[in-house]
Structures are given as structure tokens and as C-alpha cells.
Amino acid sequence: MSIVKMKYIQTIADKNHYKEMLITGANSNYLHGELASNWIDVENGDTVLVEDTLYNDTLNQIHNLCHMAGYQIKPKEQFKKYTVEEIQAFLVDFERIFKTVCEVNDAVSLNADDGVALEKLREIGFEAMNQCRYVTFGFGRMPNESMKKLDLHDQSKYEMVELHKSNIYTWVAYVTSNTFVKEVKRIFDSLYFEEIKIPIIDTHRILVEYADAVDDMVAFLKYRYDLMKLYKYVGVVDGNYVLAGFVSEQDVRAYKALFQHIDVVFQEKDVNEVSNLKPPTKLKNNWFTRPFEIFINMYGLPGYWDMDPTTFVCLTYCLLFGIMFGDFGQGFVLFLLGTLLELKNPKMLLAGVISRVGIASMIFGFLFGSFFGNEELFNPIHQALFGVKDKLFHVMDGSSTMILLSSAILIGAVLILISMLINMYLHIKHKAYGELLFSPNGITGFILYGYIFYGLLGMFMFQYQAFTKLNLILFLGIPALIFLMKEPLVHLVEGKAIRPKHGWGAYFTEAIFEVFEIFLSYITNSMSYLRVGGFVLSHAGMMLVVMTLVEMTGKSGLLVMIIGNIFVIGLEGLIVGIQTLRLQYYEMFSRYYSGGGKEFKLISKDI
Amino acid sequence: MLNKSSYAISSKAKAMYGKRLKLEDYQALIAKKSIPEIASYLKKETYYQEVLDGINEGSIHRGKLEYLIRQDLFERFNRLLKYGLGDQHGTYRWFIVLTEVEQILESIRVIQSQDNFDMISRLPLFLEKSMSFDLKELINARSFQDLHKVIEHTPYNKLLSRYLFVEQENVDYVQCEHILKEYYYQTIFDILKENPDSASFKAMRDIFHLQMELENINKIYRLKKYFKTAPSQINKYMNKARYHINDKLLHKFIYDCNLEEFIEALKHTYYGKFIKKSGVDDIEWLSKQILYHNHRQNLLYSNDPDLVLIAYLALIEVEIQNIIDIIEGVRYKVPQDKIFKLLLI
Numbered sequence A: 001m002s003i004v005k006m007k008y009i010q011t012i013a014d015k016n017h018y019k020e021m022l023i024t025g026a027n028s029n030y031l032h033g034e035l036a037s038n039w040i041d042v043e044n045g046d047t048v049l050v051e052d053t054l055y056n057d058t059l060n061q062i063h064n065l066c067h068m069a070g071y072q073i074k075p076k077e078q079f080k081k082y083t084v085e086e087i088q089a090f091l092v093d094f095e096r097i098f099k100t101v102c103e104v105n106d107a108v109s110l111n112a113d114d115g116v117a118l119e120k121l122r123e124i125g126f127e128a129m130n131q132c133r134y135v136t137f138g139f140g141r142m143p144n145e146s147m148k149k150l151d152l153h154d155q156s157k158y159e160m161v162e163l164h165k166s167n168i169y170t171w172v173a174y175v176t177s178n179t180f181v182k183e184v185k186r187i188f189d190s191l192y193f194e195e196i197k198i199p200i201i202d203t204h205r206i207l208v209e210y211a212d213a214v215d216d217m218v219a220f221l222k223y224r225y226d227l228m229k230l231y232k233y234v235g236v237v238d239g240n241y242v243l244a245g246f247v248s249e250q251d252v253r254a255y256k257a258l259f260q261h262i263d264v265v266f267q268e269k270d271v272n273e274v275s276n277l278k279p280p281t282k283l284k285n286n287w288f289t290r291p292f293e294i295f296i297n298m299y300g301l302p303g304y305w306d307m308d309p310t311t312f313v314c315l316t317y318c319l320l321f322g323i324m325f326g327d328f329g330q331g332f333v334l335f336l337l338g339t340l341l342e343l344k345n346p347k348m349l350l351a352g353v354i355s356r357v358g359i360a361s362m363i364f365g366f367l368f369g370s371f372f373g374n375e376e377l378f379n380p381i382h383q384a385l386f387g388v389k390d391k392l393f394h395v396m397d398g399s400s401t402m403i404l405l406s407s408a409i410l411i412g413a414v415l416i417l418i419s420m421l422i423n424m425y426l427h428i429k430h431k432a433y434g435e436l437l438f439s440p441n442g443i444t445g446f447i448l449y450g451y452i453f454y455g456l457l458g459m460f461m462f463q464y465q466a467f468t469k470l471n472l473i474l475f476l477g478i479p480a481l482i483f484l485m486k487e488p489l490v491h492l493v494e495g496k497a498i499r500p501k502h503g504w505g506a507y508f509t510e511a512i513f514e515v516f517e518i519f520l521s522y523i524t525n526s527m528s529y530l531r532v533g534g535f536v537l538s539h540a541g542m543m544l545v546v547m548t549l550v551e552m553t554g555k556s557g558l559l560v561m562i563i564g565n566i567f568v569i570g571l572e573g574l575i576v577g578i579q580t581l582r583l584q585y586y587e588m589f590s591r592y593y594s595g596g597g598k599e600f601k602l603i604s605k606d607i
Numbered sequence B: 001m002l003n004k005s006s007y008a009i010s011s012k013a014k015a016m017y018g019k020r021l022k023l024e025d026y027q028a029l030i031a032k033k034s035i036p037e038i039a040s041y042l043k044k045e046t047y048y049q050e051v052l053d054g055i056n057e058g059s060i061h062r063g064k065l066e067y068l069i070r071q072d073l074f075e076r077f078n079r080l081l082k083y084g085l086g087d088q089h090g091t092y093r094w095f096i097v098l099t100e101v102e103q104i105l106e107s108i109r110v111i112q113s114q115d116n117f118d119m120i121s122r123l124p125l126f127l128e129k130s131m132s133f134d135l136k137e138l139i140n141a142r143s144f145q146d147l148h149k150v151i152e153h154t155p156y157n158k159l160l161s162r163y164l165f166v167e168q169e170n171v172d173y174v175q176c177e178h179i180l181k182e183y184y185y186q187t188i189f190d191i192l193k194e195n196p197d198s199a200s201f202k203a204m205r206d207i208f209h210l211q212m213e214l215e216n217i218n219k220i221y222r223l224k225k226y227f228k229t230a231p232s233q234i235n236k237y238m239n240k241a242r243y244h245i246n247d248k249l250l251h252k253f254i255y256d257c258n259l260e261e262f263i264e265a266l267k268h269t270y271y272g273k274f275i276k277k278s279g280v281d282d283i284e285w286l287s288k289q290i291l292y293h294n295h296r297q298n299l300l301y302s303n304d305p306d307l308v309l310i311a312y313l314a315l316i317e318v319e320i321q322n323i324i325d326i327i328e329g330v331r332y333k334v335p336q337d338k339i340f341k342l343l344l345i
Helices: A018-026 A054-069 A084-105 A112-121 A128-131 A144-152 A181-190 A203-229 A249-257 A290-299 A310-324 A326-342 A349-368 A379-386 A400-429 A433-438 A443-462 A470-485 A486-493 A504-528 A530-552 A555-590 B008-018 B023-032 B035-045 B062-081 B090-113 B118-121 B127-130 B133-138 B144-150 B154-164 B173-193 B200-227 B230-238 B249-256 B259-266 B272-278 B283-301 B305-331 B336-342
Strands: A006-013 A137-144 A159-165 A167-175 A232-239 A240-248 A264-270
Touching: A006 A249, A018 A203, A018 A240, A054 A084, A054 A203, A112 A137, A112 A167, A112 A203, A137 A181, A144 A167, A144 B062, A144 B118, A144 B127, A144 B230, A144 B305, A167 A181, A181 A203, A181 B118, A203 A470, A240 B035, A240 B127, A290 A310, A290 A349, A290 A555, A310 A349, A310 A400, A310 A530, A310 A555, A310 B090, A326 A349, A400 A433, A400 A504, A400 A530, A400 A555, A433 A443, A433 A486, A433 A555, A443 A470, A443 A504, A443 B133, A470 A486, A470 A504, A486 A504, A504 A530, A504 A555, A504 B118, A530 A555, A530 B008, A555 B283, B008 B062, B023 B035, B023 B305, B035 B062, B035 B305, B062 B118, B062 B127, B062 B305, B090 B118, B090 B127, B090 B133, B090 B144, B090 B154, B090 B173, B090 B305, B127 B133, B133 B144, B144 B154, B200 B230, B200 B249, B200 B259, B200 B283, B230 B249, B249 B259, B259 B272, B272 B283, B283 B305, B305 B336
Parallel strands: none
Antiparallel strands: A006 A240, A006 A264, A137 A167, A159 A167, A232 A240
16 A cells, blocks of 8 residues: 655675675565666776676586487586586586587487387497497388288398388387398398498487586586676775665564675665665555556556556456446356465465456446346345335436436546545645646646536435536636646746746747646546446446347356356457556546656565 | 169269369479479479378489379278279279289299399389288299299199290290280170179170270281281280271281281271371370270269279279379470370370
8 A cells, every 4th residue: 555665774794705795685585776877987997797608608618518418407406516617627528518419419319209219229238239349239110011022031140130110110129240240231221221321429328427517517507697697786996895785674673684694784775865876666455456456567556756657547447347348147157266366376466456346346346236247136125225116226217317427427537536636645745746736636736627527416306506606717817827827837936937848929829738638638528438338338248138138048048147247348348447457547647657667576486 | 783773972082083183283283494494393393292201202213103193092992992892802803913924934034134123112012911922022032833833722823834945035925914914904804794684784784895806906906017027916906806896807917917008098097087087106195195085084984983083093003004104204304295295195
């Protein structure tokens, strides 16, 4: 319901402890890091900590060679620490061995089946087979059709073993004396034997032997590389290493406690003491309103000094959605769907929105007496609770249409007035008194729009006359004049020169059109809320069609009803959701909200 | 031969022929630089996809590719027969006889050369169960006595006994081929005679008479051109069938003409128009083209299942030969235009 209060904290360590400080800060889950380049004083000789590319380059080199050699790296949790010399020595050895593995792999182009067969052949030992002086080994695949013909040849001059079989090929290895090798090769060749070269070294064994060393080194290099990604947050000031950023007020103590074992010093400041930095915005809302932060994030976070509008958005969104999509049954479906999605994925904010607007739909659905398109089911309850003859409100009744549309504009007008009040509150907070007094969404605008609203209420509902000559001069004429003179008046309040920047002639030409535009926007913004009433009618109309189809289809009625309801929930739920969001953004946010805040982002997200 | 109710076979054969390799396929194949590229094209762009699926086109051997394509032909033939009456009927029988004749001839060549490697690699084991003799025993026959034992209880024994039980180096291979081919055609005509009144009888007889006559012309051409064989010997190798060329004319070709005179005389027969039209004197290639043309006409315009099936098999055989010619051409780096001229399209 509010924006979390922040503290600016600088954590300072010496040359021997800054890495530990950085890691602790990154793992703290409290710190929003501030780029050192934003706050160091270059003239004072401050610098940003410089990155060393050794770790990244080496890491890339190892990754590339492992990929080419077909080795899947599994970095270790616990690893040794290496000096630069040790890393370089490892790299020389690693490159020599893995390049040989790559060359052998390239020479033996294998598919998956070849690999299976080769795996079985490995048991004999590739090096051993290649080193034999008096016998020759052959390995490859032979078409299954040819396998049947093999026994038509003289089989006494070789020994053969089947290693693997697919639908088309059989993978075999044979061994023969060097005396018969030509003859045996001719037999195999004539049967379309496709020879695969037996590798000169066992690449698999080599990879297994080196796996531990590679995984250990990669883990260490990754740790150093990740650490280096955070160097941008560290400034070197007078030989000290400073990690600066924002921590929420309530977390400051916990944050400091994490550094107990490290030799560091803290410097803590209020956010208004660091005017050169923009404090980050962290919203804090209760479980019910929190999902609506999604709409705030979409539009842009509020500034640190602004107001968090989530609660207002939550209430108005639920109200407008509930009215437009008022059906108890369908609301329950939305509630159920939203709750299930929320349980499955608690981070899915939209699911929370669905479940909450579902509740609003249920409330208004109950008031409209609508349950999956059935308009009579709640009648007895209405009669018992509200003492009405039939039901509380007949949406589809001809006489209800005007009431609905008028009520929609009424709700709109009230929401516009509330938006203006919020805007005024923010102007007071920012001490922008000129805008507070003279802007269309300030006191003058509020008086003018409030007067028209009050007058129309008297004219159409409460039978009093507010549009007298005097009132019109006071509440319509004077505000219009104030709008016309807004810029000079604001300048006057702010103690600036009254004369407009481009002279009086240009100013009045522009201001007349602006005043016209302000009046026009009051009308169009109010009319925009007509859609609330319109969608009540549209929803009821669509359900009427579904219910008519249910009656027409006889035995299949239940199926038609289910499909019809799914269709209406899907289609209209989406449209109403979008329209409500449109009202939020265009009719309300435009009056009081500017966004432009900076997200509170944990330093750990950079790793 | 086939049940006449199985007219579906002609529709099916025509539909299958529709998937044949087209001119643009041949052009693409000729443009390939290696056998793996040809195999890859056949596997990915043509209806040979099914039979070549799973093969390693990067290392495929020319012989294996040919073997797989031939196996595919047999499988297609089998599929077509399912529309007819199965493997006890005429068309299947002559197909088997043809294969048996080819295998016996191959065996005679093996006995003469004492090298059975190629025969083993090409051995149609997929037809093993339909043969009247044991294929595997045939492979191991290293003498005519062995061959005699293998075919002892088949009609081929009686046919060949006069020729095989002489000294091995004196065996007349051409004569053996002639005798076996005679038997093959005789089998066909015997099968045809089972339904002498059928509408297809004449058309079937005509196509085989044409084939036999073209074989006679080819033999005269080949024996005169390459072997300078004595006329009386050439006469021994002649088929009995006469179609567009009568006995008198054939006698003249054999006894009274040298090669040039024979070709000139041939130009004044039914076949002359083909020689004039194509402008080439390669009688063997022309013979193939005439047969190809006839089979194509039958496949496109006939509805007789037997005729269409035989035409289909002959045309696919031509397609296979075209592929083999392309493979050979690419392998030996023959210019593309020369390979193209070899093809029957």
C-alpha cells in the first residue's frame, strides 16, 4: 500500500577484503547496487574497479573446446582456488588434450547408432586394437540384407561379432590375420560393408579422466567471472573499495549483520541526502492488492517520492470489472481458475487479478441476480433480503437502460473527482502549489468539474437548481479564466516572471485552444464511462442468446450451456478486462500518475 | 492371367507410374557430383524415399543403391499383385521364371570365372521362397555338375543338360542364354494360352513378339558388329517368333548382309521409320526405345490389367536402368550431355 522507505548505504573495505565484501553484498538479498560511475568523484581521483578479461576468456575457451569434444561440463559446488599461473598451466594442458579428442571425433563421423556400437567395441580397447601387429580389426555397419549373405562366403578366415542392430544395418567388428586381410576386406566390401575407422585413442576414457579437473576449473572461473560482473558497483576511493546502494530501512540492520565476519565500515545516509542519485522504488502491498502491481509495472513504476496507486487501482478495477461482468456463476469460475493458477504458480500476478475480479463478479452477479445466464435463480433470495417484488435489478428491462447508463457516468464522475484529489495530494507532497491551484486536475479543475457534476445531479435527480447566474460566474467563468491565465499564475506562485516565454499574443492564442480542450476532455472522459453500462447490457445480451440456444437444442441444452458460458467467459472476460484497464490508464492515470520510477533490483540478479 | 475383375490394378499401376522420375529429376540427378549426392536426392526428392529411408547416403555403394531400387521394384510389383489374385497367377509366374533364368545364367558366368562375389551381392534373397531351386546352393555351385544338382528337379535341367555336361571351357554361354530365353517366352505363351479368348491375348502376344523380334535384330547387330560370327551360328540363336520381319527377310539379314547392308535393309522395314526419326544407327538403343514407346502407349491408353502391369514393370525397369546409367556416368565423370543421351525418357 506504500512505497518502501530506503537508506543509502556505502560499504567500505580494503584491498584484501573487497571481494568477500562484494560476494556478501551480492548474496544478501537486501542491496540495490548503484553503479559506481554514478557516484564516484573522478576529479578527486576516484575510479571504477577494472575488470580482468582472463577469467571470461578462459571460460569461453574451455566451453568451446568441451562443446566440440562433446563433453558436458558440470561445474562443482565446492572447488579449489587457482592462481593465474595455475590457470595458464591448466589451459596449455587442456588445449593439447581436448584438441586431439576433437580431431579424433572429426575423423570418425558418428551417428547415434554408430555410437552405441562403438561403446561396445570400447570394451576391447581402441589403443590395443590399433597396436596389434599380426591381426587386423575392422569395424562398421552392414545392411541386414547383406548379413544373410555373409554365410555364403568362406567364413573360416575371420571372426566376427555383432555389436548393434537397427532396421537397416547391423554393426559388426571382425578380426582377421594380416595374411587374409585383403580377401576378408573384399568379402565385406562386396556386401556393401561401410567401414568406420576405429579411433586411435579412446576419447571417452580421456574425457572421463579429465572431467574432474575441468569441472573444478570451470566452477572456479565462473565464480571469478560472476564476481567480476559486480565490479561496476565498486568504486575505488582513496585506496578503499566502496560498494554503494540502497537498502530498505527495515533491512538495514540485517544487511549490516551479514558483514560481521569481514573487516568493513558502513556509511549510512537518508535518501534526501544523496540528491544526485535516484532512489529505487519498491512497492509494498497486502496479499489482496499485490497482484494489481502488474498493471503499475506495465505502465511504469511510481517515483520514490510519489504515491503507490496499487490499492486504488485494485478497488476501482474490481468495481468496474464486477459491474461489467456481473454473473455469480461465471465470477466463481474466474475465482476458481485464478486461485488454481495462483496456487500452481504464486509468482503469476495475473492469476491473482483473475481470482480477485472473480470475487467482484460474484458480488455484482448476486446483486444483478445472474447465475450462468439464469436470471431467476436468485429471485427468492432477493425478495427475502431486500423485500423487492421480483428481483433487485432487471438488467434487460427497457426501463433499466437509462438508469444503467446514468449510473455509469455517475461512477465515472466520482472516479474522475477522486483522481483529481489524489493529484492534488501529490502536488502538495511535491510542494507544486502553482499546479495544485490552477491546473485542470488541481483545485480549480476540481471546483469546475465538481460544480457541473453537482448542478447536473440537482437538475436530473434531486430537483434543485445550481446553475444560477452567480454560480455560473463563480464556478464556471472564473475557473475558465484561471485556465486561460494558468501559466502566468503558476509563475506568480513560483516567484518567476509573469510574462510568458513567447509573449502574450502567442500565449493567448494557444491558451484559448487549451481551455477549449480542457472542457472537451471533461466531457469525453465522463462519456467514456458509458462503456461500463454498455458492457452490462452486452453481457446480459450474450447470455440471453446462450439461454435461447439452450432452450432450442433440447437434450443437448446442457452442452450448449457449458460451451456458451465458456465462450462468454473467454471472450467477454478478456474484452472487459482490457476495457477496464483502458479506463484505468486513460481516464484515471492521466489525471494523477506519471510513473518514471526506478525498479528496486537486487544486485544478485546481475550474476 | 489376372482376374479381369481386378481392373483396379490398372488404375493403381497408372497412379504409381504417375510418381515416376520426371525430366527435371533426371536433370537434377545428372547435375550431381557424386553417388552420395544422387542417393541423397533420390531419398529426399523422389518416391524412392521409402526404400532409401535410413540408409547412410554419405557412404552408400553404387551396387547397394541398385540392389535397394530393384528390391523396391519387386515390392511395388507385390503391392500391385494384391489388387489382382496373388502369387499363383500368370504375371507373377513369368516374373519368377525371368528371375530364375537370370540367376542360372549368372551361375554359369560364375562357374566360368570362378568368382561368385558379385552374384552374392546381387542375389535376390527376397525372392528365395518363390524359386523352384535353392538360391544359396546355386551360389555355391562351382562346376556344372554342382549346377546340375541344384536344378536337377526343375525344367531347366532338361533344357540345359545337352549343353552343360561338356567340358567347362566349351560351354556355349550364348546358346544357354538362347535356350533359357526360349523357355521363358514359351512359359509366357503357355500362360497366355490359358485364356486364348481373352481380349488381352492378342495385345499381350504382340508385345512379346515385338520384344522377341527386337532381340533377334539386336543379336544379328551385335554378333555381326563385335564377333563376326558365322551366319549359320547366328541363325541358331534366333527366336522363333516373327512379327514385322518374316523368315525370308530374316534369312536375308543373316546370310546375305554385312553390318552396313543389314542396317540399310532394316531401314526399309517397319523399324526403318524409327531409325530415320532418331537419326542414329545404334540398333540396340533404338530397340530399347521402340519397346519403351510401346509399353508407354499400353500403360497410358490400355485398361487391360495384364498389359498395364507388364508395361508398368518394363517402364520402371527402364527408370532403374536410367538411374544406373546416371550413377555410372557421374562416377566416371562423363559429360552431362552424353549421360542425358543415354537415357530413355
